[in-house]
Amino acid sequence: MIRIFLKERVSWILFFIFLQLLVLAMGYLDTSIPFLSTVYITFISCLSFVIFxxxxxxxxxxxxxSLEKLEPSFDLTAIPExxxxFEAISSERISGQIQVFKKQLDELQISLEQEKDDMLNWIHEVKTPLTTLQLMIERTEDPVLRSQLMYEWLRIHLLLDQQLHQKRIPFIQNDLYIEKVDVQKLLFQEIKSLKQWCMQKRIGFNVSLEAEKVLTDAKWLGFILRQLLSNAVKYSEDSDIRIRCTSKGxxxxxxxxxxxxxIAPRDLSRIFDKGFTGTANHQNHAATGMGxxxxxxxxxxxxxxxxxxxAVGEGTRLSLIxxxxxxxVRIARM
Incomplete structure (x- = not known):
């Protein structure tokens, strides 16, 4: 702050130095004025100026x-007096800007909430005809056509599910219910929902569960498993998916x-980035990079x-620790 203060006042300091040099020059050139007196006056002036x-x-x-230490917030009472x-002008302008930004933020939050509610309502409305469509597909006699239609139906269902949970994630702390979750039941439920897709791609599951229960939120863990399983099925064919659950310490x-x-080594650090779809299979337009x-x-x-x-060509293992x-328990009590 000292450096900034001196930089701000540098023109005044230079002007003062110029005046002192002018006094010394006059004392030196004018023989009627004792030069020692001008030096003494200059010294006293400089000392007074430094103290000032x-x-x-x-x-x-x-x-x-105080402004420098101020935490970013919309609290107008935190602005120093x-x-x-000049400080009054600065304070008034800062207060005015904060009030404008606060009003704009409130409007954006209301708009965002409205948009979220509209989107959730739309998703729930779409689920009704989607369920009806599933029943119609199941009554289709041609097994090949039924399998193809179920695959496309499942893609729509998973995309809607992603969108629904994406809108809820910012408020996830209000929606958590921590309990002992049966891992086997949850896994088989998610595997069953992918049955038609797995049959089409000739994919099976090899499941080994040493630990059968975990303390977590069943609904949100189900969402995580759904993303991991659908990714595993999407990028596999004619093979098994191995699932292991172990407990140690x-x-x-x-x-x-x-x-x-x-997954290519260059992509490993980016697979959890929003919208990243990989460079090895970049032409895959079905990938959204959101799962x-x-x-x-x-x-x-x-x-x-x-x-x-x-490793490229060898598969992928994703682990949840x-x-x-x-x-x-600490989260459950919050």
Whole structure:
């Protein structure tokens, strides 16, 4: 702050130095004026000026030091009190801008809430004809056509499900219900929903569960599993998907391993980024790049660590490492 203060006052300081040099020059050129007296006057003036600068530094920087320490917020009472006309102008303008931004933010929040409610209502409205469509597809006699239609229906269903949960994620803390969840029941439920897709791609499941229950939120864990399983099925064919759930030292790990095309090493660090669809299969227009991103967002809220191992042509293993139970109990009490 001292450097900024001196930089701000540099023109005044230079002007003062110029005046002192002018006094010394006059004392030197005018023989009627004792030169020693002009030196003495100059010395006293410089000393007084230094004391004045030091005093003014404390007074003039108090307001700006308070601004510098101010936390970003819309609290108008946090703005320091002005002690000079210029500070009063600054304070007034800052208060005015904060009020404008606060009003705009309130309007945007209302608009966002309205948009979210409209989207959720639309998704729920679409689910009704989608359920009817499923019943009609199941009555189709041609097995090949039925399988193709069910595959397309499932794609629409998964995209709607993604959109629904994406709108709910910002408010996930209000929707958590921590309980002992039966992993096997949840897994088989999600696998069953992908049955037609798996049959079409000739994919089976090899499930081994040493740990059968975890302390978490069933609905949101189901969403994570849905994204991981649909990704595993999407990039596999004519192979099994291996699912393992183990527990060691109070930490439960659930891994889903496929033997599909795998992920390029350059993409591993980016697979959880929003909208990232990979560079190895970039022409795949069906990929949205949202599934793993949303799964990661939910996992963080549930204190689940996601790890990925993959090699091109050998497949991918995604692991969910659950937090210890005492950590989940803490969340449940919040």
């Amino acid at each position: 600068i030091v005093m003014r530094y404390g007074i003039e920087t108090r307001f700006y030091k 002005a002690t000079s006309p 109070g930490i439960t790990t659930l891994s889903i391993e496929d033997f599909g095309q795998g 793993l991103y949303l799964a990661k967002q939910v996992a963080e809220s549930l204190l689940i660590t996601m790890e990925v191992e993959s 659950f937090a210890k139970e005492n950590e989940m």
